[in-house]
Amino acid sequence: MKIYLDTVGCRLNQSEIESMARQFRAAGHEVVASPELADMAVVNTCAVTTEAASDSRGKIRHIARAGVGQIIPTGCWTTLQPKEAASLPNVLRVVTNEQKDYLVADALNITHESFDVEPIARAPLPGLHRRTRAFIKVQDGCDNHCTFCVTTIARGEGRSRPLADVIQDIQFALAGGSKEIVLTGVHLGSWGQDISTLRQAQGGASLNANLHLRDLVRAILRETNVQRLRLSSLEPWDLDADFFTLWDASTSLSAGRRLMPHLHLPLQSGCDATLKRMARKTTPASFRDLVNAARYVMHDAAITTDIIAGFPGETEDEFAESLAFVKEMNFAGGHVFSYSPRPLTGAAKMKGQIRPEVRKKRNRILAETLEESANVYRRKFVGKRMSVLWESVSEMGEWGWQMEGWTDNYLRVSALASSPRWNEVDEVELTEVSGDRLLGKFVISNS
Numbered sequence: 001m002k003i004y005l006d007t008v009g010c011r012l013n014q015s016e017i018e019s020m021a022r023q024f025r026a027a028g029h030e031v032v033a034s035p036e037l038a039d040m041a042v043v044n045t046c047a048v049t050t051e052a053a054s055d056s057r058g059k060i061r062h063i064a065r066a067g068v069g070q071i072i073p074t075g076c077w078t079t080l081q082p083k084e085a086a087s088l089p090n091v092l093r094v095v096t097n098e099q100k101d102y103l104v105a106d107a108l109n110i111t112h113e114s115f116d117v118e119p120i121a122r123a124p125l126p127g128l129h130r131r132t133r134a135f136i137k138v139q140d141g142c143d144n145h146c147t148f149c150v151t152t153i154a155r156g157e158g159r160s161r162p163l164a165d166v167i168q169d170i171q172f173a174l175a176g177g178s179k180e181i182v183l184t185g186v187h188l189g190s191w192g193q194d195i196s197t198l199r200q201a202q203g204g205a206s207l208n209a210n211l212h213l214r215d216l217v218r219a220i221l222r223e224t225n226v227q228r229l230r231l232s233s234l235e236p237w238d239l240d241a242d243f244f245t246l247w248d249a250s251t252s253l254s255a256g257r258r259l260m261p262h263l264h265l266p267l268q269s270g271c272d273a274t275l276k277r278m279a280r281k282t283t284p285a286s287f288r289d290l291v292n293a294a295r296y297v298m299h300d301a302a303i304t305t306d307i308i309a310g311f312p313g314e315t316e317d318e319f320a321e322s323l324a325f326v327k328e329m330n331f332a333g334g335h336v337f338s339y340s341p342r343p344l345t346g347a348a349k350m351k352g353q354i355r356p357e358v359r360k361k362r363n364r365i366l367a368e369t370l371e372e373s374a375n376v377y378r379r380k381f382v383g384k385r386m387s388v389l390w391e392s393v394s395e396m397g398e399w400g401w402q403m404e405g406w407t408d409n410y411l412r413v414s415a416l417a418s419s420p421r422w423n424e425v426d427e428v429e430l431t432e433v434s435g436d437r438l439l440g441k442f443v444i445s446n447s
């Protein structure tokens with residue numbers, strides 16, 4: 001059969017459809033680049049905002065119009081609205097997040113164990129979702145209850161994937177030619193909290209303790225030859241100053257340059273009172289300490305973030321406090337989301353809902369502030385030489401090939417090459433800032 005895989009939303013959704021691609025291929029089916037070519041399609045839906053839910057429905061309808069007779073919606077929106085998902089055109093069956101691990105086996109009517117033995121390497125998805133970087137799922141679900149968050153409702157309680165399974169997936173990805181591994185999860189920083197192990201305490205006694213994300217990172221760097229390991233979003237309260245020893249070149253525990261100097265730490269608000277209504281386990285003061293501890297070890301690290309504009313009850317004063325804190329943090333970039341009331345969440349029932357036009361205005365102001373500090377950060381690297389992993393390529397006729405990619409500290413770079421360098425890592429000299437990226441020229445390349 002020809003299978004089309006599509007997704008909306010987060011890196012976790014992307015990593016899940018990549019695993020499904022590997023399973024469909026292992027079962028002898030072909031993954032195709034567009035729905036027009038497909039017999040069956042899977043859509044990994046998202047519910048994080050009203051727009052994401054609407055995009056998810058839109059994709060399913062588009063795929064049905066393209067002529068696919070068997071569509072399988074899965075993911076967060078589908079889990080929260082199974083009846084509505086089942087009512088969409090050409091839907092064969094609805095698969096919730098809980099059942100997702102067996103989606104491919106059930107779709108092909110084969111036993112769940114069939115995939116336990118398949119040692120096939122990762123191959124990038126064809127078409128829109130073709131990526132050089134491999135997103136590896138290490139954790140699912142979340143035990144926190146941030147009042148705006150629908151993901152924790154759709155994904156269930158926090159659970160870590162066994163270390164051996166993660167290592168195996170990474171080996172598959174590296175065998176498939178991936179040059180960068182991105183660890184992802186709903187609540188990545190909680191990896192290991194549900195896995196207990198025996199540790200050697202001072203004085204030699206054995207102690208029962210839980211694992212931590214840093215144990216996973218160390219094991220990956222010890223047991224694989226990954227050269228670029230990146231961590232996706234990390235909730236600030238899961239980290240402490242000790243976590244940054246992973247990047248501390250002065251200690252033997254350092255990961256050297258194999259661990260990307262980029263931390264995405266969702267702040268959501270820079271105001272204490274707003275954070276309390278969000279039920280976030282962080283404060284501006286503890287967030288500041290964490291960022292300072294990271295910058296003490298990695299001076300030039302990229303610290304990026306997520307912020308919600310117009311959370312219920314956010315007064316002008318609270319917004320001003322949040323904005324001032326965002327300015328103080330000098331982020332290297334990030335995303336601003338206008339608050340979007342989600343079904344079943346505590347915040348959707350809160351008093352003091354902010355008018356959409358005010359949310360929009362605050363979003364614009366926060367986005368401009370983030371872009372200003374991102375530009376300051378970019379300018380620091382003009383004139384420097386950095387290695388870039390090329391993620392996209394477009395032919396430019398006599399000028400050669402326009403390459404786009406990312407540095408280790410997540411700077412977007414464009415450069416002209418004499419030959420296509422997709423999925424290659426090259427040294428470039430960064431020459432100037434141009435909009436949201438840096439322009440570069442190749443230093444060492446056989447292109």
Ligand code: SF4
Nearest residue numbers: 142144145146149152
């Ligand atoms: S930590 Fe909060 S925002 Fe993140 S997934 Fe859990 S509940 Fe949602």
